[in-house]
């Protein structure tokens with residue numbers, strides 16, 4: 001075990017040195033991670049970003065785009081990671097009857113390469129350089145699992161049961177928990193029944209807008225569905241002995257950390273240079289103050305994963321890279337009129353500032369933004385009872401073309417954050433509605449990617465300096 005560990009680290013060390021030499025001398029690689037909780041917009045973001053980097057007509061704010069002489073997709077470096085299915089997702093968005101692509105369920109990767117002509121003095125002496133952009137898509141739910149690495153089963157159980165008690169979706173699970181006896185002899189049917197009830201509650205809590213619903217694989221199990229490593233649940237404090245349900249759950253929790261969480265961080269997360277965290281802030285605001293409060297604490301958990309040395313210390317990985325930029329992007333900003341975008345950004349900025357304070361974070365540069373990876377609406381001002389309402393118009397799920405007024409976000413973000421923090425159960429000032437729009441039918445001119453909002457600014461923050 002120890003020898004294996006040392007050998008593993010040695011190989012990784014050599015690989016890292018090799019990577020480093022290749023990168024600095026020949027063809028630099030930027031590895032950008034894209035994460036966010038499920039339905040935050042990762043798949044749409046990556047698809048539109050890649051399409052807009054291949055055809056840069058709609059990317060004026062990507063300052064260095066003029067330096068790019070060519071962009072093309074290439075085979076990715078990791079043969080065992082599924083490829084991000086860019087072509088299928090783009091076909092969904094650009095079909096004659098466009099529809100949203102299938103969402104992220106697990107980790108995937110895509111390599112986009114650029115030829116760029118250095119500008120300034122450098123450009124006089126050298127020809128075009130090749131730069132690789134490796135995009136890694138992974139569920140934010142898995143990222144939150146990092147918090148489990150530091151917890152024992154008893155500590156995690158206490159926190160998980162406390163969270164469950166504060167959420168109404170947990171009623172059935174809490175009843176099942178009451179009836180369970182940690183000291184009883186382990187039986188797979190009892191284990192499965194309690195674990196199923198816990199999973200059902202976690203999924204319902206996630207649906208209701210709660211962000212922190214770990215263990216992440218209970219929501220997005222991938223190939224581990226139904227395996228013992230996902231068949232456990234929290235239990236109240238107990239003195240369970242060998243062969244009991246309590247002891248078996250503890251063993252499985254430890255296996256989850258060792259066999260599921262740790263390899264993900266070692267194999268994928270630790271190689272990321274820059275990170276995008278997509279946040280469905282409008283969705284959380286619509287779901288109400290409790291969901292916003294939960295999002296607030298989840299963002300600090302996410303940010304703490306990027307604290308320099310955190311993963312390295314936990315996993316003792318040699319040569320772990322350091323994430324030097326983290327972009328927090330409020331997605332789907334096309335749901336609101338642009339006059340409200342500064343307010344959404346201010347809310348996002350306040351959430352990130354708070355997360356930075358709470359996570360004691362002084363590492364990477366962070367930025368908050370409001371974006372829409374794929375703009376599905378147009379704007380319209382409508383007169384209603386003598387007042388002008390700034391609306392958005394788009395294709396509804398029923399296929400109708402409808403204008404929609406989502407309500408007005410407050411100018412001061414504290415009007416959202418303060419009631420959430422104080423435990424309010426509903427907004428006093430107003431309602432924030434959300435409507436699901438289908439993607440608009442597109443006619444793209446040559447050289448243009450799909451329409452978006454601020455995707456070029458996001459790209460500039462992420463890779464502009466490297467081009």
Ligand code: GDP
Pocket residue numbers: 036037038039040041042043044045100101102103104331332333334335371372373374375376377436437
């Ligand atoms: P993932 O689970 O993070 O991969 O999320 P997806 O990228 O699949 O997005 C989830 C859903 O959010 C989509 O099916 C769309 O309904 C919606 N969505 C994502 N991005 C946008 C956007 O830019 N504009 C609009 N209007 N909706 C979006």
